[in-house]
Amino acid sequence: MEKEWEKRALEEWERLSIQDNFIFQRVMQNVKLCKWLLERILRIQIREIRYPDTEKTIDVRLDSKAVRLDVYVADEAGAVYNIEMQTTKGRDGELPKRARYYQAMIDMDLLGKGVYYDDLRQTYIIFICTFDLFGLDERIYTFRSRCMEQGDLELGDGTTKIFLNAKGLRGSVDEELADFLHYVDGxxxxxxxxxxxxxxxxxxxxxxxxxxxxxxxYMEYQKQRRAGVEEGIAQGRELGIAQMAKKLLRAGMTIPAVAQMAEMPEEAIRRIAEEDGIPAS
Incomplete structure (x- = not known):
């Protein structure tokens, strides 16, 4: 069995490209290329960048969900850049909400290091997408907080969220960046x-x-997957109960009522609700 897994692992390795996080993270460890990419996306000059961590993990509270960032760098002025390679669209609204969550976690991480809120750094959260998230064929979508009544008035909170579209054909971007997006698209x-x-x-x-x-x-994943299959009956039952619990919670049933019906502890039902973002009491 392990020989077969090894063969499949090699086949998967040969298929890996810039689209795969495993490769993208390591390519972005090349300082020159990472700096060039940021400069082309943002149309700015950066003197130097540094890597606080190879793969930044932020876990600001014991009871919060940790977030792992693909590429996390800072420049000489202290501005922070998070770059993510994204190949799946997810549910409607999921990616913008993830950008919001990453922003909050980065801010909390900075504040946790003794930074006062008025000293929070400029932050750029950048998703390189292999699809068009907004369906308008733009190569790049840039978002900053603006006043609805006065469109030219920016809030000035120092946050920028950018979604690149590898399939986009519209918009004026650096020719090198346009070609890079074509390369990301295969x-x-x-x-x-x-x-x-x-x-x-x-x-x-x-x-x-x-x-x-x-x-x-890859082989460790296959071992865990096989172990999971062998425990499939029990896991399948637990999964079915969890899915039913979510449906009941979404229907408006209380946590105690669902816990009683599912024959599960209330804390377990509460955790299911929190993990899926279901408001429940």
């Missing part, structure tokens, strides 16, 4: 920047240590 890299990215992907995939790391993760 097309041939034609210009210097995208070609540099492609070479870095190839370099990362030539590294024996990185390949072994991926194969270890």
């Amino acid at each position: 097309k041939e890299a034609r210009r210097t920047f995208a070609q540099e990215m492609a070479r870095e992907v190839a370099r990362v995939k030539r590294q024996d240590e990185t390949r072994r790391e991926f194969m270890t993760l």
Whole structure:
């Protein structure tokens, strides 16, 4: 069985591209490429960037859900940049809400280090999407807080959220960035920047240590998946109960009532409600 998993792991490894977080994170560890990408997206000059963590994990409270950020860097002025590769759209409204959640967690992380709220840094949350999240064919969608009554008046809270669309054809963007987006969409890299990215992907995939790391993760996943299948009957029952509990909670039933019907502790039902964002009491 392990030989078969190893064979599949190698096949998966060969298929990996810039779209896969495992590769994207490692490519973005190339300071020059990460800096170039930010400069092209934001149309600014950055003197230098630094990496607080290879893969930033923020867990500001013991009872909060931790968030793991793909690429988290800061520049010489202290501005913070979070870059995420996104290949799935999810439910309607999910990605904008995730951007909001990431923003809140980054702010809480900064405040937890002794920063006063009026000293919060400029933050940029950037999703590189392989799909058009908003369906308007723009290559880039940039969001900042503005006054509804006075459209030219910005709130000035220092936050920017950007969604790149690898399939977009509209909008004036740097030609190098447009070609990079085509490359992310699976097309041939034609210009210097995208070609540099492609070479870095190839370099990362030539590294024996990185390949072994991926194969270890893949095989561990397969082992856990097999163990899960063997426990499938019990897990299936638990999953069915959880799904039914969600339906009852959404229908307006109270946590104690659902707990009694499901023969589960109230705390477990409360956790199900919180994890799915269902308001319940």
